[in-house]
Structure formats: structure tokens, C-alpha cells
Amino acid sequence: MYKNLAAGLAAACFFLSPTFSAQAAAPSPSSAPVKAAFVYVSPIADAGWTHQHEAGRKEMAAALGDKVQSTFVENVAEGADSERVIRDLAKSGNQIIFTPSFGYMEPTLRVAKDYPNVKFESITGYKRADNVATANARYYEGRYLSGVLAARMSKTGAAGFVAGFPIPEVMQGINAFTLGMRSVNPKAVVKVIWLDVWFDPPKEREAAMALFNEGVDVVAFQTASTAIMGAAQERGKYAIGFHSNMNHVGPDAQLVSITHQWGQYYADRVKAVGAGTWKSQDRWGGVREGMIRMDGYNAKIPAAVREEVKAREKDIATGKLQPFRAGKQAIRDNTGAEQIPAGKALTDEQILQMDWLAEGVQAPKRN
Incomplete structure (x- = not known):
């Protein structure tokens, strides 16, 4: 059905000119700071995917x-443009590059193949090499928790989900x-x-x-702007x-936000480069690791509902x-086929x- 889309998908194309910026520490003459670079697919903005990585x-x-x-380049379209930017950053002496x-x-x-002495961190990628590590967050854990909250707060039992592409990560989110x-x-239906x-x-x-016009009173999304939150507020x-x-x-519309936290991971990986201990690895962290967090609860949520969500969050952290x-x-899936056997x-x-x-998911069929 959708199995082969992830490998071939060029996810988000931003036809904007790359914008370069830098935050250079002022090291003492005796120090040797690690040079780290970041490549961002969209403008940093005041919220969203790129904003969170910049944070x-x-x-x-x-x-x-x-x-x-550390330095960063924003507004870099995927494809040839991104390869040029990543290559320029490798040429300029960066020791680790996050993409x-x-x-x-x-x-x-x-x-990475042409710069074996530079370390690369492919965030949301799944292919590794000796000098390329991969990392992602278990967004689906937050999605499950937000589903519990949505069901408690919905009056219609119908929620919406606006999604970019049907890659596995998005399917996980919709299902959870x-x-x-x-x-x-x-x-409940989604x-x-x-x-x-x-x-x-x-x-x-x-x-x-369109979803609100169909009777949906709670909407989730996996897109990069704040437009859907603004629409809900309106x-x-x-x-x-x-x-x-x-x-x-x-401020009135948001029930909660599922946020992913990258600061500790980035710090750990840069420290590893400085210590000479960096190794290619795959990291998939969630609630337990502090990489997924529920932020900005709406004040209208009853205390009992909030405590219920927090209790389930604790259960996810402990593996229960x-x-x-x-x-x-x-x-079962939405065709009735069994996908996860009982127990x-x-x-x-x-x-x-x-x-x-x-x-429970209602979605248009795709080729």
C-alpha cells in the first residue's frame, strides 16, 4: 500500500534561497572548540519543526x-541544493554536521562518503555509514497521549488529522x-x-x-507551519x-503540544566528537529519554483528565x-485485517x- 514511499520521498521542497547564520563562541586561545553545523529545511520561524531544532x-x-x-543554514531545499550546502559545510572545516x-x-x-573524517547526524533518516549516525524521536508516544486527551475533550467523537505524506512516521502518528x-x-473516528x-x-x-465543516472538533497535524492551530483558534x-x-x-485552541527535545542529544554528540568517542549509532528516543514531551496544556482541561494523561505518560516511560x-x-486496520494479534x-x-x-481512521485511498 504505502510501503515503498518512504525511501523515495523528497519530503518538503522549499524553493527559497538558503540563509546562513552563525553563533560563534569566543574561545580562549588555548581552547579548541568543536565546529558543528546545522542544515534546516525551512525558515526558523516562531514555532514548528525547524524552530524546535534551532532551540x-x-x-x-x-x-x-x-x-x-556552531553555525546553521536555513531555507535549504531537499535535493541538489541541500547536497551543495552540506558539502560546503564539510569543506569549511566543520567536524560534525546535523541534517x-x-x-x-x-x-x-x-x-559523507567524500569526507570520511567529518561526522554526520541524519535526523529522521534511516541509512547509516561509518561516519553517519541516525536519530529520531518516538513522536507516536505523544500522539497516543494526545489522542486520549482529544477523546476526553471532543463533543462529537470525531477528530481530524492533516498530514503531509503517508510515510511510516506519519502512519505511526495517525494510528497512535x-x-x-x-x-x-x-x-471515535479520525x-x-x-x-x-x-x-x-x-x-x-x-x-x-474543511475538517471543521465535516463536524470535527479536534484536529491534529503533521505539517510544518502553525496555520492549522490558527484555523482552530479562528x-x-x-x-x-x-x-x-x-x-x-x-491560546484557546491548543489542548496540548507534542514537542521533541534535541538539546541534550546535540550536546552529547558534540561532546563525543571533542572526546574522540563519537561512533555511528541509531537513536530513537521517546518519553522515557526526555525526547518527547507534552507542553502547554489548555487551562480548560479538567484536572482529572490532565492527571489521566500524565498517568498514561508515566506508564509509557516505564514501559507498562x-x-x-x-x-x-x-x-485491526481500517479494512478489518488483523495487524497486531491479541496480547x-x-x-x-x-x-x-x-x-x-x-x-477508525477515515482516509481517501491513494495509489
């Missing part, structure tokens, strides 16, 4: 002080959100709109409005923020609750290859 870079810089000298976008994976690998909702309301783009504020807003509906806290955009583990009944849980490998949509 992680700043947190890293504050933690390491004069032990790091946080799925579509940067192949360009990163090509540059739906499973979280149906753990509270077994009849209506999906595919945009085939990650960043298009007018298109994102239009999709949200219509008097609820929305689940993603990437970063979007309370400033929808796994979003993709079936209870006494099997978990069984998906392995990480199976989660990473997810190509189905859960029972």
Missing part, C-alpha cells in the same frame, strides 16, 4: 559554552492518535486529509477548515500542537503502556515499516 542548537551551545562553535530532514538523508550520505482516542471512546506537502500554510488552513475548535509549543498562536501493543482484542506488541522494526491505517 536544540541553542540549548547545546549554552550547555557547552566555548567548547563548541534534520528526511529528504537530506541521501545527500548527507553522498557528502486513533488508538489513544479509541481507548477512551471505542467509537478523518485524514493528505496534503502531499509539508509546508504550505494556505493549504494547511484550508484542510483544517473557528473556536481544539487542536493538538506539534513540534513546538503553539500556545501563542492558539506501549501504544502498539494489543490487549485482549487484536488491533502481542509490534517490534521497533515493524513500527518503522508501518504501512497501514488503524480501525
Whole structure:
């Protein structure tokens, strides 16, 4: 169905001129700071995917002080443009380069092959090499928790989900959100709109409005702007923020935001370069590791509901609750086929290859 899309997808194309900026520490003559560079797929803005990675870079810089000298380039389109930028950063003496976008994976690998002494961190990528590590966050854990909250706060039992592309990471999010909702309301439905783009504020807003017109009163999304949160605020509906806290955009609309935290990871990897201990690895961290956090709870949420969500968050952190583990009944997809047998849980490998949509998801068919 969707199994082969992830490998061939050039996710978000931003036809903007790259913008270079730098934050250079002022090291003493005796110090040798690690030179670290970051490549961003969109403008930094005041919220969203790139904003959150820039927050992680700043947190890293504050933690390491004069032990790091960091730079970034924003607005870099995936494809040939990104390869040129990554190659320029490698040429200019950076010792470690972070490339946080799925579509940067192949360009990163090509540059890494030509610069074996430079370390690369492919964020959301899945292909590694001796000098290329991969990392991502278990967004689906936050999605499950937000589904519980959405079900408690929804009056219609119908939620919406605006998604960029049907890659496994997005399928995980839609399914976990739906499973979280149906753990509270077994009849809950989630209506999906595919945009085939990650960043298009007018298109994102239009999709949200269409869902609200269909009776949806809570909307989640996996796109790069704050347009959907703004639409929910305008219509008097609820929305689940993603990437970063979007309370400033929808102070009444935001139920909570699922945020991913990168500062500690970035600091650890830069320190490893400085210590000569960096090794290629794959890191997939979630609630337990502090890489996924629920921020900006709406004040309208009853205390009992908030405590329920926090209790389930604790269960995820301890391993007691796994979003993709079936209870006494099997978990089925929206065609009725069994996907997770009763009492069984998906392995990480199976989660990473997810190509189905859960029972309760209403989505247009795709070729």
C-alpha cells in the first residue's frame, strides 16, 4: 500500500534561497572548540519543526559554552541544493554536521562518503555509514497521549488529522492518535486529509477548515507551519500542537503540544566528537529519554483528565503502556485485517515499516 514511499520521498521542497547564520563562541586561545553545523529545511520561524531544532542548537551551545562553535543554514531545499550546502559545510572545516530532514538523508550520505573524517547526524533518516549516525524521536508516544486527551475533550467523537505524506512516521502518528482516542471512546473516528506537502500554510488552513465543516472538533497535524492551530483558534475548535509549543498562536485552541527535545542529544554528540568517542549509532528516543514531551496544556482541561494523561505518560516511560501493543482484542486496520494479534506488541522494526491505517481512521485511498 504505502510501503515503498518512504525511501523515495523528497519530503518538503522549499524553493527559497538558503540563509546562513552563525553563533560563534569566543574561545580562549588555548581552547579548541568543536565546529558543528546545522542544515534546516525551512525558515526558523516562531514555532514548528525547524524552530524546535534551532532551540536544540541553542540549548547545546549554552550547555557547552566555548567548547563548541556552531553555525546553521536555513531555507535549504531537499535535493541538489541541500547536497551543495552540506558539502560546503564539510569543506569549511566543520567536524560534525546535523541534517534534520528526511529528504537530506541521501545527500548527507553522498557528502559523507567524500569526507570520511567529518561526522554526520541524519535526523529522521534511516541509512547509516561509518561516519553517519541516525536519530529520531518516538513522536507516536505523544500522539497516543494526545489522542486520549482529544477523546476526553471532543463533543462529537470525531477528530481530524492533516498530514503531509503517508510515510511510516506519519502512519505511526495517525494510528497512535486513533488508538489513544479509541481507548477512551471505542467509537471515535479520525478523518485524514493528505496534503502531499509539508509546508504550505494556505493549504494547511484550508484542510483544517474543511475538517471543521465535516463536524470535527479536534484536529491534529503533521505539517510544518502553525496555520492549522490558527484555523482552530479562528473557528473556536481544539487542536493538538506539534513540534513546538503553539500556545501563542492558539491560546484557546491548543489542548496540548507534542514537542521533541534535541538539546541534550546535540550536546552529547558534540561532546563525543571533542572526546574522540563519537561512533555511528541509531537513536530513537521517546518519553522515557526526555525526547518527547507534552507542553502547554489548555487551562480548560479538567484536572482529572490532565492527571489521566500524565498517568498514561508515566506508564509509557516505564514501559507498562506501549501504544502498539494489543490487549485482549487484536488491533485491526481500517479494512478489518488483523495487524497486531491479541496480547502481542509490534517490534521497533515493524513500527518503522508501518504501512497501514488503524480501525477508525477515515482516509481517501491513494495509489
